[in-house]
Amino acid sequence: MTAVLDSLAQGRQAIMPAMRAALERLDPTSRSIAYYHLGWTDLDGNPTDGGGKAVRPALALLSAEAAGAEPSVGLPGAVAVELVHNFSLLHDDLMDGDTERRHRPTVWAVRGAASAILTGDAMLSLAQEVLLDGDGPGAVAAARLLADATNELIRGQVLDVAFEQRNDVGLDECLDMAAGKTGALLSASTAIGAVLAGAPQPVVDALAGFGADLGLAFQLVDDVLGIWGEAAVTGKPVFSDLRARKKSLPVTYAITHGGALGRELAEWLARPEAPGEESVRHAAGLVEQAGGRKWALDEAYRRMAAGRQKLEDARIPDRAREELLSLAQFIVTREA
Amino acid sequence: MTAVLDSLAQGRQAIMPAMRAALERLDPTSRSIAYYHLGWTDLDGNPTDGGGKAVRPALALLSAEAAGAEPSVGLPGAVAVELVHNFSLLHDDLMDGDTERRHRPTVWAVRGAASAILTGDAMLSLAQEVLLDGDGPGAVAAARLLADATNELIRGQVLDVAFEQRNDVGLDECLDMAAGKTGALLSASTAIGAVLAGAPQPVVDALAGFGADLGLAFQLVDDVLGIWGEAAVTGKPVFSDLRARKKSLPVTYAITHGGALGRELAEWLARPEAPGEESVRHAAGLVEQAGGRKWALDEAYRRMAAGRQKLEDARIPDRAREELLSLAQFIVTREA
Numbered sequence: 001m002t003a004v005l006d007s008l009a010q011g012r013q014a015i016m017p018a019m020r021a022a023l024e025r026l027d028p029t030s031r032s033i034a035y036y037h038l039g040w041t042d043l044d045g046n047p048t049d050g051g052g053k054a055v056r057p058a059l060a061l062l063s064a065e066a067a068g069a070e071p072s073v074g075l076p077g078a079v080a081v082e083l084v085h086n087f088s089l090l091h092d093d094l095m096d097g098d099t100e101r102r103h104r105p106t107v108w109a110v111r112g113a114a115s116a117i118l119t120g121d122a123m124l125s126l127a128q129e130v131l132l133d134g135d136g137p138g139a140v141a142a143a144r145l146l147a148d149a150t151n152e153l154i155r156g157q158v159l160d161v162a163f164e165q166r167n168d169v170g171l172d173e174c175l176d177m178a179a180g181k182t183g184a185l186l187s188a189s190t191a192i193g194a195v196l197a198g199a200p201q202p203v204v205d206a207l208a209g210f211g212a213d214l215g216l217a218f219q220l221v222d223d224v225l226g227i228w229g230e231a232a233v234t235g236k237p238v239f240s241d242l243r244a245r246k247k248s249l250p251v252t253y254a255i256t257h258g259g260a261l262g263r264e265l266a267e268w269l270a271r272p273e274a275p276g277e278e279s280v281r282h283a284a285g286l287v288e289q290a291g292g293r294k295w296a297l298d299e300a301y302r303r304m305a306a307g308r309q310k311l312e313d314a315r316i317p318d319r320a321r322e323e324l325l326s327l328a329q330f331i332v333t334r335e336a
Numbered sequence: 337m338t339a340v341l342d343s344l345a346q347g348r349q350a351i352m353p354a355m356r357a358a359l360e361r362l363d364p365t366s367r368s369i370a371y372y373h374l375g376w377t378d379l380d381g382n383p384t385d386g387g388g389k390a391v392r393p394a395l396a397l398l399s400a401e402a403a404g405a406e407p408s409v410g411l412p413g414a415v416a417v418e419l420v421h422n423f424s425l426l427h428d429d430l431m432d433g434d435t436e437r438r439h440r441p442t443v444w445a446v447r448g449a450a451s452a453i454l455t456g457d458a459m460l461s462l463a464q465e466v467l468l469d470g471d472g473p474g475a476v477a478a479a480r481l482l483a484d485a486t487n488e489l490i491r492g493q494v495l496d497v498a499f500e501q502r503n504d505v506g507l508d509e510c511l512d513m514a515a516g517k518t519g520a521l522l523s524a525s526t527a528i529g530a531v532l533a534g535a536p537q538p539v540v541d542a543l544a545g546f547g548a549d550l551g552l553a554f555q556l557v558d559d560v561l562g563i564w565g566e567a568a569v570t571g572k573p574v575f576s577d578l579r580a581r582k583k584s585l586p587v588t589y590a591i592t593h594g595g596a597l598g599r600e601l602a603e604w605l606a607r608p609e610a611p612g613e614e615s616v617r618h619a620a621g622l623v624e625q626a627g628g629r630k631w632a633l634d635e636a637y638r639r640m641a642a643g644r645q646k647l648e649d650a651r652i653p654d655r656a657r658e659e660l661l662s663l664a665q666f667i668v669t670r671e672a
Contacts (some may be wrong), residue, residue: 124460
């Protein structure tokens with residue numbers, strides 16, 4: 001635990017100068033909005049202690065180590081995946097109408113839609129610039145990897161938006177959406193350092209596969225927390241995803257595999273009126289009795305095991321493997 | 337004239353298969369929205385005759401010819417600049433609240449904000465993928481050029497949004513905004529074919545400079561048409577930019593160089609109430625008497641002359657130079 005937090009703190013420390021240097025290339029307005037969004041400053045530009053955990057950069061640095069290189073080789077990749085992650089948060093918060101992130105007002109809520117759109121656009125474009133500036137052997141391959149992952153990320157988001165209007169979403173579709181929305185960028189994060197280091201394809205593939213498994217495991221647990229998580233952990237009230245009638249993975253499993261209970265749940269989700277507290281609690285019971293919660297947690301465990309196996313089968317230094325596994329465990333279980 | 341229209345039609349024809357192949361890589365939803373936005377289909381997916389003039393792709397193909405290469409060498413660049421152009425239109429229409437483009441409803445107006453944001457994001461990311469897929473000597477340099485131009489484009493858009501809230505915009509700032517918003521991508525379009533062809537730096541620089549001049553000349557004339565243009569040419573009612581109290585280039589010149597007339601114009605722009613027809617006509621008179629219209633047209637002429645000179649000083653085949661100049665003239669004067 002402490003080792004993971006140390007490794008995250010070291011990762012954040014290591015990428016800060018490179019992140020700052022990258023953001024220097026933005027126009028002053030976009031840069032100051034990016035600083036606020038990242039939790040580095042308040043709305044007036046005064047430095048703050050905040051900031052995300054920066055798990056993707058930490059994975060990217062470990063990815064370089066997994067290829068036997070210095071962590072610093074992964075630095076442009078660490079910055080680039082963090083930029084793409086934050087591009088997607090800026091646009092998602094706007095599209096979802098979310099007014100808070102990490103207990104602070106979101107950018108669109110305080111600066112308007114145009115600021116969220118343009119700052120997101122600028123961070124996405126900057127991510128490619130950071131990689132293409134590199135002169136190492138893997139710079140171009142890393143840029144390709146990130147562009148592919150970005151397309152996958154957007155595809156997942158498109159499916160997520162489309163699912164809101166549909167009542168017949170299958171479990172495979174739902175897993176495919178999560179693989180795009182959450183898995184693609186985590187997979188790019190765990191692979192990009194090795195790509196920058198010019199690692200052999202089997203090592204890159206193992207790391208990318210591990211990241212994709214990690215992404216799905218994270219999403220499965222996140223969806224369970226979205227229903228049963230305590231506010232202290234999730235920052236949201238209990239049952240919040242059900243209150244928003246989100247067709248998350250446990251809910252979709254319950255509907256498609258839960259027989260009569262699943263049909264009752266599907267009817268509940270299709271009701272036009274907003275559900276009361278008692279009704280939401282009943283729906284959560286339906287998801288649980290229909291096996292949605294158990295399946296999601298079992299499936300998360302299976303994904304983590306599959307990911308671990310990929311790392312164990314690959315020629316990766318033991319220390320880097322251990323750190324990747326510890327960090328993955330931390331990300332999925334959120335033992336913060 | 338006919339030659340230019342032929343060249344544009346040929347350019348559109350030449351890039352269609354490559355554009356289609358690129359868009360195949362998008363998820364089906366984003367792809368169908370991109371088809372609609374590009375004017376290739378109606379809202380139900382039925383093919384239509386529409387579509388933009390695709391001047392940027394035509395410039396990119398001529399750019400390869402200017403470097404002594406086959407136009408097809410510029411093809412990935414032609415597709416990429418058209419994708420970035422349309423990414424920016426999708427996001428701009430949403431941010432500006434514009435409900436019509438080319439006499440059809442805009443994407444956000446018919447499919448919602450999320451569709452416009454995500455399809456724009458997908459086209460931006462795809463543009464980089466198209467260039468990085470190339471294996472020619474200039475593919476990476478072209479990807480860098482496009483990422484830089486995209487950052488400049490976004491910077492210009494950020495300034496444009498910021499200027500709406502300010503009453504003290506200087507002429508240099510306004511020219512700098514136009515250089516970003518309009519000049520950067522046209523400059524990338526006129527240079528990217530040569531970059532893909534591996535042309536010597538002086539040729540690339542001359543072409544990039546020519547495109548930047550063309551971009552400013554275009555914006556100056558566009559701003560004049562935004563005030564005095566006939567609806568038949570612009571698709572907008574006469575005085576529309578003044579009615580929206582847009583601080584365009586001729587208006588900013590008039591305010592900053594027009595003495596008492598300029599001050600009267602500035603006061604008019606700062607009034608809180610929406611102006612009546614007579615009042616708008618009076619304001620147009622102020623811009624004209626303060627020299628804003630004449631300056632804008634003179635400055636457009638000077639920029640075009642400067643751009644022409646750059647092409648004449650560079651080692652470029654005569655035919656490519658002539659076609660670039662004809663196309664530039666067409667773009668600026670819109671003799672369609």
